[in-house]
Amino acid sequence: MYQINALNPKDEGHHTRKRFGQNFLHDQRVIAKIVRAVSPRAGDNVVEIGPGLAALTSPLIGECDALTVLELDRDLAAGLPGRVPHPERLTIVETDALKYDFNQLIEDDRPLRVVGNLPYNISTPLLFHLLEFGDKIKDMHFMLQKEVVDRITASPNTKEYGRLSVMIQYFCKPTFLFEVPPGSFNPPPKVTSAVFRLEPYATKPIVAKNEKALARLVGHVFTQRRKTLRNSLKGMLVEDGFENAGVDPMARPETLTLAQFVALADQMVA
Template sequence: MSEYQHRARKRFGQNFLHDAGVIHRILRAIFAREGEHMLEIGPGQGALTEGLLSSGAQLDVIELDRDLVPILQHQFGSNPRFRLNQGDALKFDFNQLQAAPRSLRVVGNLPYNISTPLIFHLLSNAALIRDMHFMLQKEVVERMAAVPGGGDWGRLSIMVQYHCRVEHLFNVGPGAFNPPPKVDSAIVRLVPHEVLPHPAKDHHLLERVVREAFNQRRKTLRNTLKNLLPADAIEAAGVDGSLRPEQLDLAAFVRLADKLAEHPNAD
């Protein structure tokens, strides 16, 4: 049906998933059930949408590209469990979905250019979310799932793991998409913690400490944090100031942020 054809747009970072085997594997990993409230971000041409709806779940989708709206409405609009929200997911108010606490299951093949800010936007609404399954650039998933001590451990790893349990499920090659991207992709599952394992007194201060620390990741903490915390405050937090930031785990960064909360520099 030529009136409903659509070409991927570079400015939206669109790469449409078309490999039936990969689509089935993703849907199996998500395992949507009847009565659940699903949210799909960037449904594109509806590769995952069909399977999510056939589960019996209630499905909201957010699509930025106006040209895709009639295609999606034509395919799925007659289903009473389908609701399309046209707009930018980065600016979307998730409260308007009227989801119960910890009920929203979020799914998305996310454009690489907005994936990190969008995940931080979602994490600010973590109280509404039960879990998230995303297709992302493989190196982004590796950074999210990283452990302390390696080159992938950094701001993204720490701030995502502060809020969520991270599972790198499987990788997806470029051939599964049209047009094929220049990089490998991966599926990640993020499950917000019901109880934070290392709660900070102020998570904005945690973000600040982590950002400062990794601005110059080759330097020691004593040097990278000198504008926030004096050497004795770092030691008082139980942290060795001669270490580099990638050598610290999440709990140590939380202790540094809590020390900053007590310190006059905190404002």
């Protein structure tokens, strides 16, 4: 859908590129709020995904002594050093973040602090890709479509609660920070955006015996969310699986807590 990038005022003549679906953030108040939320400090290992035209990159690099940016658009990457203060602090990696090994950015055992205005069309796979490096990441601050952020931060018994809610919350503590209206971008997208924080757990509060089984179960039941768990999970659990898990077989998936999903996944047939 949309890739939201930061617009530096001196680059107002830059033409958006349709193949990247670019919409450039120009609202300085929103940019300042994002930087305050991140609160970068000297010594932080900060990584920005999709710096665009550097309006967010510039204030970030002013607050920390080093900043690594991942940019897929070669033209934008080439212009970045001329758009930021302290270009000597900037490291540019021209790459697709979806395929990038974030282990390469670990130095002196300093955890990563990841920031990004993510391409909306790849946001979900990118989030799960980043979670593969969760033990190396302190926190992540991202902007996405508000409806996606609502799903990530949703609680049980809400219409937004689903696979994305359960699986992200298994790995991270999510926090909804603030909305960003379409008028904050040029050109304005057709959706409202939102900024949120993810903090990967150093020690997960709830641990599944088999995380792949958990992902399979959660994905399966939410494709059939109108069915009771008894009907959607036929043949997938061991005998007395519901009783062992302490879960009502007549419940529907949107009513279950993360702990209940983990308990059910631990009862799956091998």
